[in-house]
Amino acid sequence: MARIRRNVWSLAQPWDPVLLWYARGVQVLKTRPFADVTSWRYLAAIHGVEEQIWREFGWLKPAEHLPQTPEFKKQDQGQCQHHGWYFVPWHRGYLAAFEAIVRAAIEKLPGAPKDWALPYWDYNSKAVANPRLLPEAFAKNVWPDGGDNPLFDKRRYGRGDGVVVIRPEDVDTKTALTDGQFEGVTNGSPGFGGVRTPFQHDADRDHEGWLEQVPHDVVHGRVGGSQAGQDPNDWRSAGLMSMPETAGLDPIFWLHHANIDRLWEVWRKRDASHKNPVLSSWLNGPAGRHKFILPQPNGTRKQFAPKDMLDTTAPGLNYVYEDISDPFAGQQRLSARLRTLSMAIPGAQGVAGPEVSSVAKKPTVELLGANAKAVMLSNAPTSTTIKVDKPTARKVTNSFKMNEFTARSVPEPDRVFLNLENITSDNNAAVFDVYVGLPEGADPAAHPDNRAGVVSLFGARAATNMAKPHGGSGMTKVLEITDTIDRLHLSGNADLSNLSVLFVPVSSVGAGGVSIKRVSIYRQSS
Template sequence: MLKSRPFDDITSWKYLAAIHGIEEVVWRQFGWLAPDEHEPDTSEYLDQDRNQCQHHNWYFFPWHRGYLSAYESIVRAAIHTLPDAPDDWALPYWNYNDTAVANPRLLPQAFATNSWPDGGDNPLFEPRRFGRGDGVVVIRKEDVDLKAALSDPDFEGVRNGSPGFGGVRTPFQHNAERPNEGLLEQGPHDPVHGLVGGYLTGTDPRDWHNLGLMSMPITAGLDPIFWLHHANIDRLWEVWLNRNSNFRNPVLKSWLDGPSGKRRFVMPQADGSRKEFAPKDMLDTKAPGLNYLYEDISDPLSGQQRLNLRLVLLKTLMDVPGITDGLEVETMPKKPTVELLGANSKAITLGSDPSATVVRTDKPTVRKLTDSFKLSTFALRASPEPDRVFLNLENITGENDAAIFDVYVGLAEGAVAADHPENRAGVVSLFGISESTNIAKPHGGSGLSKVIEITDTIDRLHLTGEANLNALPVLIVPVNDARGISIKRVSIYRQST
């Protein structure tokens, strides 16, 4: 029903998708605009509604919750015009980490075939959903791993160090203009986009003509599976909050009230009106403006938390009479300090084969890092934990939004990456790279930057002596076609408290 409505109807499928992102030439090429059809020319659409989505910033979660809520209410209103319509229809979510089903990472069956059982056309099927290239979606377990995101205790992150669960502080930011992407947005959000959209087999993915809808922010909202994917991302926000009472949303006015300036968050309503909202309006899913609960926000990590060895040891020692007499015990948390450990010497250009580089580090700084791993150096301190270590892939540029690659750290020369999963640091998806590379876009040209925590890997390599921490090998292994992708610098930072 929404697809049959004209573009200038703010409750239409096209209008809602354009709120997330639109490039008219791309939509026209993909058949979403008729030859004589154009975008609405109202000031509300041009100045406020279109290209509004928030990515790579700390507004990612609340903005998308407002977007989902608007979509759900509009679809529900349309459903209620049908005979025998259910009163309790709600937007479902695609839980690709569900352990109760045989293969949760398969595309839901209702979206996978182009016809209904009765032979009618299936409006949930999208032919420009290329997956691995032939329309089959293949998502590996590691592509949707939740450990990094759900284990991080902070919503707001810091640049070059942990980006936090929810991202680094920014103003209104429509696309990936600055490297401030939170951990859950980095994964599983980004990889699912790239793996579902993909690109057509036998074509060049550097040409947007060959990409699937979900691969690019400017077309992702046109694919019906987009909404189930983002409903799950929204659910995982609730999962993170539910895991630990210390995991909390920001309380800063600059987050709660949303961005200042002329661009505000505004969504169409089912009655054809428009309504502004702020992150503070999106915090309680049971509130009248949202009015929903997820059936499952249980902990998929079974309570696993970042181990706070310093606090464990302090509490143990405090129980020993006299052992802490005369000692100053640090109890107040400090803002994290981020320090460069080292970087490689030149840019990397990716291809179809793995690409290797070496990060050479500063010896005194590495010594500070490894000292923090030794229990004797922090046994009487109550700062949160030993140093954390982060690999930064800086200024990644290219034109393939569907590109995905794995990153390995500390592999011995000649080692086969697949034989050493313990050295795999993480997966990187380049959803949004073409916009961030395009110098014609606001803040464009600098590309994407990605941050991967490698603390456990570095600690293991230090303890076993398997790698020289002063010259650390990094291997980039493409999952699909990564031709033309350039990484300006690979760097490593230590984050201390």
Template sequence: MQYIREDVWELGNDWAAPILWYARGVAAMKSRALAVPTSWRFYGAIHGIDRPLWKALGYLSAADPLPRSADVKRFWQQCQHGSWYFLPWHRGYLLAFEANIRDAVIKLGGPKDWALPYWNYFKPNQFKLPPAFASPNWPDGKGNNPLFVPQRYGPNSDGKVYVPVDQINLDAMSDPDFTGVSSGGSPGFGGIDTGFEHGGSTHGGIETQPHDWVHGLVGGENPKPPHLPGLMSDPDTAGLDPIFWLHHANIDRLWQVWRQNPLTDIDPTDANWLKGPGSVGERIFSMPMPGNVPWNYTPADMVDLAKLGYSYDDLSPATAGLIASLRLERLGASAAAANVTEGAPAMASGKNVELVGANRKALPISGDQVSTSVQLDAGMRNKVSASLAAAATSGTPDRVFLNLENVRGLSDATAFHVYVALPEGANPANYPDRLAGSIALFGVRKASLADGEHAGKGLTFVLEITKIVDALHLGNAFDVNTLDVRIVPTKPVPKRAKITIGRVSIFRQGG
């Protein structure tokens, strides 16, 4: 049977049959004890669990019998972040969860072809939380709606939950490479080459935006002390929120959309990716299926939707992207010369990465905005300029990336916009062309723990600033010793969040 995942906002009404059956399936999973591998909380712990945080949020008590140690070792704390396994691991996680909900639906007398809906917040008028998730009541007015959770605070931490459409983007869809580099250049559409990575430091393009952003702004943070995060804001609680699964279904859909360009957008062919971390002696990807039967899978098992038995009702292109010919024309190549590259990658995807410059010290983030200056190495700056000037004949101009390295802090709900080369005293809102990108610190608390897997080195975010540098070059404004970088939080960052950026740096990437 081929299952079709549909847009939650286009099912007919707020409590259309697929959503009503989803709620009933969620209720069935929530009725099971934590120790049962197909229970709601067990599935949440597969993504991640912080026991003190779960207790503080009311999802774990001393009376809860814990699962068998073998089940904990096999299944819990498994999600892949900051890794080239991010997309295939989550696809398997979704499939297994969907199978468990479907099993519950069928046992309750529901449709055998039930499939998980997705939330496409990019579509017009679909940015709000779907209504069935926003009310504590079932459609008959009775309480205890299993799709509603109180720990959902929204972008302004006021309980109004929506995705600010002017703050999310699909820039990652223009990246021609699935696998990126860890040396300061593009992290790729799907992430950098890693082993089993439960909380890697460098997030790939689609993970950074829109994945992280939607997590952080939907979850938000409780404005009341002790300022606990919303469920979606923290990787160790995100799987407990029923909206998590619709968000990830959309991310999974975007992966399939990206793959539709056969000239450039292809998944890795490396054996280590295809066979997964289990092939090199690390943890395997494994999920409990209906009947508590374990299912093991690899990334190679996840690449063909037809073989997996499902698809989406809409796989139309998410964005046209910036193809090479348009950029070359902008940089001075004739239309005829630029058209030679039509259908080529969106940008040069060379792996040669070099540091162009960096600021001098760590940058604390608090209040409504902070600034720093990146000192540019004259030789490297000239190298970028020469690449751009030669674009008309070489066809391979550099790509340029801004790195926010070793970002640490205590608040996963923190989000901010990053601007480059703003005029002094300028209002950032008046310069959308200088917006490098937007960052949500999903996972920063865990990545900042000194006793954590990565010894508290934090997260690193990579934003492509190629368009900005192109514009500066064309305006003869790139011949400077420094580039100013301004961080503008979506709402003032309190000092208690302890957010710092270890270093702000700029890298060139070319042939």
């Protein structure tokens, strides 16, 4: 029978047996030497590792070094997949290996359960008033067994003082779950799962999907944060969860990723048109020497591919989630105008979603316009203006003009995307909101409809590193602004040829800590 991964908020707080046994298992793994492939540090280093950082943070003793085995040096360290379409299947395999190793450690302890499964942190749960709080078992350095709590970590800075504050908009899953395509396109919609990429550990080619952008990246930045009073651009001030090189060392990492994995199941099950890629280049994993290989409880290492990760009840996985219900009751992604029309016209409701979400052919993406120079963000709101090509803009507005609407055919208008290109920064914990088309001098908080979304720079430091293959070109973030452009067009008061974009810091950015080389807008037509 498949084991059940349960929502941490459906467990008794703070020390339900599931969490207590997790802490005991973590404690066992932390006692094992680094070179042991089932140790806490070895498993974390698979996600990412940098010797200088680990030494500074106390995870390497003065006389210690990283494991010197060929397997670790050539294959295991820094294997995690980010910023591309292998993100969700690789992390599913990673979680499964970790869960099996922790379970094996637990089962050797007196009175241990035989069906323990890793819980997940549902930060949108309805079970408690504020599910975005850090569960208490992780927040305090006390636990029933005495001594230091294995689930607590002092380098979890949150807003700067150790208190984790996550806003509802930081974990809004609607964009990810209502996009019907797994694979995205460059400059347009990145899709649920990302744009096609080869093996990709760092953000040298930045093509992360909606799920990886929000809530994955944002939760990393909001939990890890950076230490108050220190330079956020200095990695020494960063929390563990803020950096891919250290994130796996924080016990909350695994519950966060269990929820990300659960959301893949939610996306897949909520609509019959939601399909995983069927291309062999995705199903079989990266070509060449880069293979996905992870440790097993007996100390061996096992190779896997995305095709092995499609059924959570299959041998080697053998789990289900307590809740994979649809939080949006079958809604599909529709423009503001289409939603309005579908509500107004009898018989139209319930048919728009499947029509719109089942686009099969590859969409066309075209540049609408861009700003004139790089933008340097600071701790104060920063703005730029995009010059939009008028003939191309007319294609967008013409697509919004619908002359017919029937229950059998729903012509979808163009989608519009804001691209923040070549973002460079050493501040992995930076988080900022983006607003489009605000009236001059307006208070952003008073115009929620102009908010394009939230951006986290989790992984930016590595993407900015000049020693990387792409020469520190940074990362690119994509935000959909179709509804905002539609509303501005309908109002008739906005100048769409000169579109303002405002960046509002949510966390400390630091002086000159973030550069965006270009801010551009693209239209995507189906």
